[in-house]
Amino acid sequence: xxxxxxxxxxxxxxxxxxxxxxxxxxxxxxxxxxxxxxxxxxxxxxxxxxxxxxxxxxxxxxxxxxxxxxxxxxxxxxxxxxxxxxxxxxxxxxxxxxxxxxxxxxxxxxxxxxxxxxxxxxxxxxxxxxxxxxxxxxxxxxxxxxxxxxxxxxxxxxxxxxxxxxxxxxxxxxxxxxxxxxxxxxxxxxxxxxxxxxxxxxxxxxxxxxxxxxxxxxxxxxxxxxxxxxxxxxxxxxxxxxxxxxxxxxxxxxxxxxxxxxxxxxxxxxxxxxxxxxxxxxxxxxxxxxxxxxxxxxxxxxxxxxxxxxxxxxxxxxxxxxxxxxxx
Amino acid sequence: xxxxxxxxxxxxxxxxxxxxxxxxxxxxxxxxxxxxxxxxxxxxxxxxxxxxxxxxxxxxxxxxxxxxxxxxxxxxxxxxxxxxxxxxxxxxxxxxxxxxxxxxxxxxxxxxxxxxxxxxxxxxxxxxxxxxxxxxxxxxxxxxxxxxxxxxxxxxxxxxxxxxxxxxxxxxxxxxxxxxxxxxxxxxxxxxxxxxxxxxxxxxxxxxxxxxxxxxxxxxxxxxxxxxxxxxxxxxxxxxxxxxxxxxxxxxxxxxxxxxxxxxxxxxxxxxxxxxxxxxxxxxxxxxxxxxxxxxxxxxxxxxxxxxxxxxxxxxxxxxxxxxxxxxxxxxxxxxxxxxxxxxxxxxxxxxx
Numbered sequence: 001x002x003x004x005x006x007x008x009x010x011x012x013x014x015x016x017x018x019x020x021x022x023x024x025x026x027x028x029x030x031x032x033x034x035x036x037x038x039x040x041x042x043x044x045x046x047x048x049x050x051x052x053x054x055x056x057x058x059x060x061x062x063x064x065x066x067x068x069x070x071x072x073x074x075x076x077x078x079x080x081x082x083x084x085x086x087x088x089x090x091x092x093x094x095x096x097x098x099x100x101x102x103x104x105x106x107x108x109x110x111x112x113x114x115x116x117x118x119x120x121x122x123x124x125x126x127x128x129x130x131x132x133x134x135x136x137x138x139x140x141x142x143x144x145x146x147x148x149x150x151x152x153x154x155x156x157x158x159x160x161x162x163x164x165x166x167x168x169x170x171x172x173x174x175x176x177x178x179x180x181x182x183x184x185x186x187x188x189x190x191x192x193x194x195x196x197x198x199x200x201x202x203x204x205x206x207x208x209x210x211x212x213x214x215x216x217x218x219x220x221x222x223x224x225x226x227x228x229x230x231x232x233x234x235x236x237x238x239x240x241x242x243x244x245x246x247x248x249x250x251x252x253x254x255x256x257x258x259x260x261x262x263x264x265x266x267x268x269x270x271x272x273x274x275x276x277x278x279x280x281x282x283x284x285x286x287x288x289x290x291x292x293x294x295x296x297x298x299x300x301x302x303x304x305x306x307x308x309x310x311x312x313x314x315x316x317x318x319x320x321x322x323x324x325x326x327x328x
Numbered sequence: 329x330x331x332x333x334x335x336x337x338x339x340x341x342x343x344x345x346x347x348x349x350x351x352x353x354x355x356x357x358x359x360x361x362x363x364x365x366x367x368x369x370x371x372x373x374x375x376x377x378x379x380x381x382x383x384x385x386x387x388x389x390x391x392x393x394x395x396x397x398x399x400x401x402x403x404x405x406x407x408x409x410x411x412x413x414x415x416x417x418x419x420x421x422x423x424x425x426x427x428x429x430x431x432x433x434x435x436x437x438x439x440x441x442x443x444x445x446x447x448x449x450x451x452x453x454x455x456x457x458x459x460x461x462x463x464x465x466x467x468x469x470x471x472x473x474x475x476x477x478x479x480x481x482x483x484x485x486x487x488x489x490x491x492x493x494x495x496x497x498x499x500x501x502x503x504x505x506x507x508x509x510x511x512x513x514x515x516x517x518x519x520x521x522x523x524x525x526x527x528x529x530x531x532x533x534x535x536x537x538x539x540x541x542x543x544x545x546x547x548x549x550x551x552x553x554x555x556x557x558x559x560x561x562x563x564x565x566x567x568x569x570x571x572x573x574x575x576x577x578x579x580x581x582x583x584x585x586x587x588x589x590x591x592x593x594x595x596x597x598x599x600x601x602x603x604x605x606x607x608x609x610x611x612x613x614x615x616x617x618x619x620x621x622x623x624x625x626x627x628x629x630x631x632x633x634x635x636x637x638x639x640x641x642x643x644x645x646x647x648x649x650x651x652x653x654x655x656x657x658x659x660x661x662x663x664x665x666x667x668x669x670x671x672x673x674x675x676x677x678x679x680x681x
Contacts, residue, residue, distance in 0.1 A: 062465065063465060170349070171353065174657050175356075175357075175653070175656075176660070179656070182641055183360045183364070186364050187363045187364050263478060267478065270478075271626065282478075289480075289484045292488045295492070298481070298488075305481065306473075306478070306481075313472050313475055314472060
């Protein structure tokens with residue numbers, strides 16, 4: 001009974017869309033219950049941005065802003081490295097002595113002094129930002145994608161598949177990750193690419209556990225059953241229905257993961273398993289750690305590691321607090 | 329009664345499940361150590377005549393087919409012969425070596441393992457009580473600072489500050505040779521251990537030697553500070569989150585309404601329930617402490633497990649690598665078992681079938 005007049009009125013409004021806009025606007029806002037497709041759409045949009053703004057406001061806590069600024073600093077160093085220093089990568093990573101003064105104190109030529117192989121510390125610090133960011137971001141992409149796929153397959157199929165995958169994951173996680181990584185690096189060579197893949201692969205088990213727990217919850221929902229009843233293939237259900245709904249915990253842990261990856265790379269380099277053809281902070285600390293009279297050579301790289309890792313950890317922490325449904 | 333019987337059944341089942349896991353771990357660690365490209369013979373003998381090197385390689389079975397090596401390794405492992413160290417400890421049986429170096433690592437780790445939960449639960453409670461106030465922000469900031477700090481850098485800077493700048497602390501000559509691969513001059517100072525147990529603190533009590541106790545504690549205080557500071561964050565954050573959850577519950581309101589002191593409400597009603605999820609982290613963090621100890625041992629030149637592990641990997645001492653790796657795996661496996669059993673004591677609602 002009541003639906004027919006509404007449809008007619010909507011049609012009418014569509015035809016006379018550009019006419020009488022002001023009167024329609026007044027009617028829409030003053031007469032309660034008056035419907036107007038265009039203005040409802042606008043109102044809906046405003047409502048969406050409002051809730052988005054609320055999320056944004058929840059994310060923007062002082063600690064998170066501090067983290068963002070720290071990462072911005074590292075990113076600027078990484079992107080504008082050629083403009084910030086006059087040294088090229090080749091001139092600060094040539095293995096062997098480069099002819100300068102070893103562990104020179106700060107001077108006009110070397111603002112922060114030189115390292116064990118007489119390279120400029122400032123140049124190495126700035127160029128290392130690239131190495132660290134590339135390593136952190138890429139490993140996390142590999143680990144997260146692998147973990148999402150493995151965890152989803154394991155939880156979705158269940159039964160034997162699940163137990164086989166999870167026992168394998170248990171077996172890998174029984175070994176201390178760092179020692180395993182050192183063994184692999186020693187085995188396959190100390191190139192950045194290889195270390196990157198290895199680190200990514202070794203972080204798959206942890207992510208797949210998180211993803212599995214999340215998928216097991218999402219799997220219970222009715223819309224999954226509806227999709228299956230509708231004749232969707234297994235992979236269709238997995239990739240269009242389950243993963244978008246179950247991926248939130250992974251996204252939250254991504255930022256902390258980048259920080260942990262950067263720290264892990266620095267740790268490996270500190271133990272002497274770093275890529276010698278690229279500048280990195282960990283090897284600088286390793287080279288300078290016995291020279292206590294020239295402590296600055298070990299101090300600055302550590303400070304940069306701290307800035308980079310802390311930035312990602314702070315943002316990760318802020319995101320977790322903002323997206324945690326318990327806090328809202 | 330039935331509960332404890334179930335428990336015993338569960339423990340037996342878990343121990344039996346550990347055996348295939350252990351065998352797989354053995355095989356994996358063996359494969360890993362065999363795939364390494366480091367040549368132990370070259371590292372040990374230096375650049376001698378090639379024929380002598382070849383003869384030595386044949387003597388230690390470097391060219392044996394893989395099934396012979398794996399079979400011998402498994403047979404030796406289960407008959408109790410874990411092999412003798414080829415390089416790092418020069419002819420010492422690996423079981424003896426592990427018996428000597430493992431107590432050192434445990435000694436370094438055990439005091440932080442006790443201090444960390446106490447301190448960080450306290451911090452977490454304080455942060456939860458004053459949520460979104462400056463105190464909360466400061467505690468969270470310090471906790472995150474601890475996670476983000478590279479432990480080796482903190483160790484180096486502390487050594488510099490206390491040992492060089494203040495000059496109140498003696499640090500040993502750090503052995504940098506460990507970082508140079510294929511170095512021939514790789515030697516460790518002999519521990520020269522006259523006592524029965526490897527734990528120096530226990531020894532000092534047994535033999536009533538105050539000087540030894542003081543010496544040990546003075547050498548361990550900086551590593552302990554580093555480890556405690558670095559691993560505060562996880563438990564603090566978890567305690568804060570679960571305290572915030574618990575403080576919303578009805579029984580807290582009831583406790584406050586009946587007139588309990590705020591201290592009692594926090595310590596008796598809230599904290600006990602909030603500690604259940606935290607206990608997972610406390611027990612599970614032990615493996616992380618062992619990994620953290622690796623860096624501390626290298627930064628402080630403390631000859632524990634991590635120190636020997638890195639040295640063995642660098643020099644290609646396969647026997648030592650296998651021994652330490654398998655031993656670590658056994659510790660982690662039994663650690664998870666103990667953790668699972670402890671949960672039933674902490675939270676009686678958990679029942680294993």
